[in-house]
Amino acid sequence: MILEAALLHVKPSHEQQFEHDFAIAGQYISVINGYKGHSLHKCMEQENKYLLLVNWETLEDHTIGFRQSAEYLEWKKLLHHYYDPFPVVEHFEKVLEN
Known part of the structure; x- marks a missing residue:
């Protein structure tokens, strides 16, 4: 899981x-x-700041499956004009859970 x-x-x-x-x-x-x-x-401290978290089965499900899809173009049309600056997207894998 990514x-x-x-x-x-x-x-x-x-x-x-x-x-x-x-x-x-x-x-x-x-x-x-x-x-x-x-x-x-x-964010509670800065009203125009948000954190987006998305769970994917694999990295490629996001970087290829979503980012190269027609659905991504619709997502982009709806949301990308709101961002300033444009967000950095990073991917993480779990190494520890309590």
């Missing part, structure tokens, strides 16, 4: 519309092979 993590800095005063559009965008990512679920967290 965890994708991205800090999303949404343009100030666009948070409410971003959250609305993000809920819609979930339909595009959730149909991709290897997708295992996602969550969006809003």
Whole structure:
């Protein structure tokens, strides 16, 4: 299992519309092979900062399966104009769990 993590800095005063559009965008990512679920967290200290976490079966399910799909183009259309700066996306694998 791979965890994708991205800090999303949404343009100030666009948070409410971003959250609305993000809920819609979930339909595009959730149909991709290897997708295992996602969550969006809003920062308590900075109102326009979010943390996106997505669970994937493999790294390639995200980097190829999603990023090279028609669904990604729809996701991008809905969400990418909200970010400033554009987020860095990183992938993690679990090494320890309590």
